[in-house]
Amino acid sequence: MIVALIVMAVLVLVGAAVLVRRRRRAVPMLAPVAREAMPEVLVAEVAQRPVLVDETQFLESRLGSSRSIFDRVRTISSIGSLSQDQLDTVEEVLLRSDVGVATTAAILDDLRENGAPDGVAAAVRDALLASLGADRSVTTTAEPGRVPVWLFVGVNGVGKTTTIGKLAQRHVSEGRSVVLAAGDTFRAAASEQLQQWADRTGADIVRAAEGADPGSVVHDALGRAAARGADIVLADTAGRRANSTNLLDELSKIRRVADRDPGQVVETFMVLDATTGQNALSQAREFLAAASVTGIVLTKLDGTARGGIVVAIERELAIPVKFVGVGEGVGDLIVFDPKAFVDSLLDA
Ligand SMILES: Nc1nc2c(ncn2[C@@H]2O[C@H](COP(=O)(O)OP(=O)(O)O)[C@@H](O)[C@H]2O)c(=O)[nH]1
Ligand SMILES: [Mg+2]
Numbered sequence: 001m002i003v004a005l006i007v008m009a010v011l012v013l014v015g016a017a018v019l020v021r022r023r024r025r026a027v028p029m030l031a032p033v034a035r036e037a038m039p040e041v042l043v044a045e046v047a048q049r050p051v052l053v054d055e056t057q058f059l060e061s062r063l064g065s066s067r068s069i070f071d072r073v074r075t076i077s078s079i080g081s082l083s084q085d086q087l088d089t090v091e092e093v094l095l096r097s098d099v100g101v102a103t104t105a106a107i108l109d110d111l112r113e114n115g116a117p118d119g120v121a122a123a124v125r126d127a128l129l130a131s132l133g134a135d136r137s138v139t140t141t142a143e144p145g146r147v148p149v150w151l152f153v154g155v156n157g158v159g160k161t162t163t164i165g166k167l168a169q170r171h172v173s174e175g176r177s178v179v180l181a182a183g184d185t186f187r188a189a190a191s192e193q194l195q196q197w198a199d200r201t202g203a204d205i206v207r208a209a210e211g212a213d214p215g216s217v218v219h220d221a222l223g224r225a226a227a228r229g230a231d232i233v234l235a236d237t238a239g240r241r242a243n244s245t246n247l248l249d250e251l252s253k254i255r256r257v258a259d260r261d262p263g264q265v266v267e268t269f270m271v272l273d274a275t276t277g278q279n280a281l282s283q284a285r286e287f288l289a290a291a292s293v294t295g296i297v298l299t300k301l302d303g304t305a306r307g308g309i310v311v312a313i314e315r316e317l318a319i320p321v322k323f324v325g326v327g328e329g330v331g332d333l334i335v336f337d338p339k340a341f342v343d344s345l346l347d348a
Helices: 002-026 040-048 055-062 064-069 084-096 101-114 120-130 160-173 188-201 214-228 247-258 278-290 309-317 338-346
Strands: 147-153 178-181 204-206 232-235 263-273 295-299 321-325 333-335
Touching: 055 064, 055 338, 064 338, 084 101, 084 120, 101 120, 101 309, 120 338, 147 160, 147 214, 147 247, 160 178, 160 188, 160 232, 160 263, 160 295, 160 321, 160 333, 178 188, 178 214, 188 204, 204 214, 214 232, 214 247, 214 263, 232 247, 247 263, 247 278, 263 278, 278 309, 295 309, 309 321
Parallel strands: 147 232, 147 263, 178 204, 178 232, 263 295, 295 321
Antiparallel strands: 321 333
């Protein structure tokens, strides 16, 4: 009897234990954790990282003509002090590469004085890299309640519209909604060209008839962007005079409109064609006065350009090169990275 009671008691206990364990199991092992929104700063960091994985390799394949200018520097094998012949070669190569007289002289002085303990290519690479130390960050946000505007200026044919198309793609792929302002009303074909980029990238566009006031196109684009809660406006401009109005006056006016509530100009990019070499510099100076330029987009570095122009531009104008164009395709625009760039010219 007692034995039977003990057996029953044990059975009841075991049963209770099993039930309790089942209950426990029914509770999910991992309760969902309340997640906080990703901090802004982290989002900005991720957004700014270049899309391409191996930039140096990609650049090397695109910068063929710039790279070949440096062939003769890459093949100087001596280490330590340089002969006069070798110094002459370096000087000639640097001048041909478009880095400019001042930078060339500074690098030559350094080579004469300190030699090239790690080889000539390494010394030139270090010197070029040292002169490309500007802050290249880009702003994609405006004050609360205002729409950030990126304005693009530059003479006809340098690649403004193409650059805007490529950047629209970049913004869209980073999750921003984009409105394009077809502010080049000089020719109908210009806004048609921008329309094609809008179609291709999924960006919204505001355009007007040929000859329309570019300021009002930008104004309308801002209205549209504000109404739709768009994240950014990219504004194209004409690269030549419309009738008798002065182009630079017109640009100042467009800028004022773009910077008026609800808009805020957070970047003004001057687009320069790298294949025009030192001419790009004199063009740039004219524009600098009219528009407060915050960055340069250097296009066509893939063509017959000589890459050293990047160094000359930054030195002479004291404005950072922020993007470079290396082809006509939508993916052929990269965030300018000095190290990848210099490596692509001088790596063995
Ligand atoms: N090879 C090459 N061609 C480019 C690049 N950027 C623009 N282009 C070409 O340059 C020409 C003029 O460009 P466009 O955007 O119309 O210049 P815009 O007048 O300043 O707007 C077009 O044929 C573009 O395809 C580039 O980075 N590399
Ligand atoms: Mg254009």
